Amino acid sequence: MKKNLLPIATCLLSANFAMAQTQQLKPLPTRTNIEQDSAKKYDIIDGVWAGVGIKKKSAIQHDYALPFNGQPSYRFSLEADDNTLTDYDGKGTKGRAELAFAYATHDDFKDRPEKAYQDAQMTKTVYLNGKGRVPQASSCTYQFSFYLPSSYPANTNTIFAQWHGMPDRTLISTPNGQIKKLTIDEFAQLYNRMIFNKDTGYDKVKTTDNSGNIVYKTDKKPNGWLIEQGGYPPLAFGFSDGYFYIKANSDRKWLTDKSDRCNANVAKTDIMRPVKSVYKASTIAYKMPFENFPKDCWITFSANVNWSKYSGQTQTIVKDGQLDVQMVYNQNGKTVNKHIVDHQQIQIGRNDEDGYYFKFGIYRLGSSTVPVSYNLAGFSQKIN
Template sequence: MKKLLLLFLVSACTHADATTELDNEQSQTGQNTEVETEKGVIALPHRVNVQSEYAPSEAIIDGEWVAVGSKKKHAIGRDYDLLFNGKPSFRFELKADDNSLSGYEEGTTKGRAELSYCFATKKDFEGQLVRVYESAQKLKTVYHHGKGICSQGSSMAYEFSVYIPSDIDESVSTIFAQWHGMPDRRLVETPDGELKMLTTEEFLQLDKTTLFEKDTGYEKIEVIDKKTGEIKYKKGKPNGWKIEQGGYPPLAFGFTDGLFYIKANSDRKWLSDKTDRCNASPLKSDILVPKKSLYKVSTIAYKMAMNDFPKDTWVSFKVNVDWTQYSGQSERIVKGGRLDVSMSYEKNNKPQSIILVDDADILIGRNDEDGYYFKFGIYRVGNSTVPVLYHLAGYKEYQRK
């Protein structure tokens, strides 16, 4: 039966779209077949850098998702043994040596194996000049042209479910669901300290002389690869330019310090200040007591001991969000935010339902012109290398009236 299933999955893959030139190590592996990695688990091998490339057809999962992060075969798979509402669930796993990204603090690491609900396709750029796509690649805004985006200030509803095994290590530090902002790299601070939204053409001119690493600009030095003869670039000295790169996710569900937590973040600053580490600690912060800086607010909306979080059963969340509305360059709060979260599961064959956040007033969002998008999976943070494995399924989102 499994051989027939595998044959069906492989034959269903199409390769109509050519892949684009990639500029990030998290891009596709080039594999075009799905393989069984564990009993009942079919690996999902393709990876897409949603910021700087569109998704080819073979990388799109169920018409809704693309995978990002670790390329390891065990990292992201479809599990036909652990079903949710009669359908295969998504299995996520990071082992001890799977961190591949630099952490927030110097010398630290983090690991990622996630599905992104937001991405663009080749069709999103049809009828436009080639340079529109090429510009979006350099701006890292390819995904701004795609699906899965909700606008700033909107009222949204989300549903998803997680299955946490009882043998999970309680020292894990991982986010399993998060909503991201959508920064615009044209927003810069000049060497003279002026905040400015560049035109696309102005940014492309700046890109010729400046290499950006995170939010900091450096002199762009051209070098020739001795082996291939290709032109490459390395960074020189900092040249005084700063660029909008984003910040903490506005909303996240995760585990850390032996706790399950829900965290909401708000940043009203037009150009994010990466040195402002206003970020509430689930361990140290009280529920619904915000931590504040001049521009940022970080709130632990809920937490419980990880021991008490239901294991070996599907736990379903319903999340209603009124995203905060910001004013752009004037950096004001136009409209506050609200958050309502409930959790349901079965215990001893009896349905359980708990309200975790009861329609609370919470500042939640970012002062980006564009809105937010959803990802779930494993985002292992805090320099943790503790192995993590769990399942997710049942995602829905829709706008509330």
């Protein structure tokens, strides 16, 4: 029997499906702070992934009852009380249980001075020294498969696959508004005397805890220093406002303006009609009503991305990007192949020197607390 070119699995119809899942789930509880820590051997999942987000055993699991290409798939779940993070605007909440394709290990630093790892921890760039990163302005092909159960609620706000920028924390704004890139030693001087909460600097205040140990807290008022912290993901697949959507974001500003809330509303924005501010663009590349989205079967997405090229300090887009996406699945015994984004010219990416990396799983935002669960598998990435 010939294998299909794309990994397609048929829907599972067993009446014992729920029972089998309960019996054949293996928790994957290890987590890695990929920006500040190297992944230990026991942290690396299937030799490919680093787990990020909430550490509950139910959050990320091997699912042997719902295999993909003969291997257990990844089951992601968040319950109502699993939002542990502050939302992008600092007001709401969000929850995360994801697998990151980019991370570094001890071996990536073994032939380098100890200070190299300490500096990477300080600047939150440990992951830049390992695998998974794709350069800015590159052309890449990605593929992954997604299984959404029919029990999944329509009123959710979740991202199941996203591509992140890699912000440079040595890029700062002084209290008088001057933007400049610091050396590692210059950044260390700031790091030693202040604490950054997201992108905002606060002076350190020396105090003691209940045991008499010296600890540092932040002053009540920001000190005027800002740091590059990133922003919306340049590319995301998810559900919001009763739709499945694909959204592309672009930010050409050298140091991201977090007060610029340019972000296309899925329900209100037409396909390929970008919402723009001075430096940003947000485009709904595709959307489909949730009730039409295929359920109880594996869907394989193939995405070809030409990331936009940015100019760095001069804050221009040198070349627009391009996005092409296909989705393939089996429905009623027939293979369905939909070309949902057809080689569209689009602004997609960030003015980050270091490029992008992929994650999939559950990223629940907008203070949504609706319990969610689904499966993912079969990821591949190729730089063309």
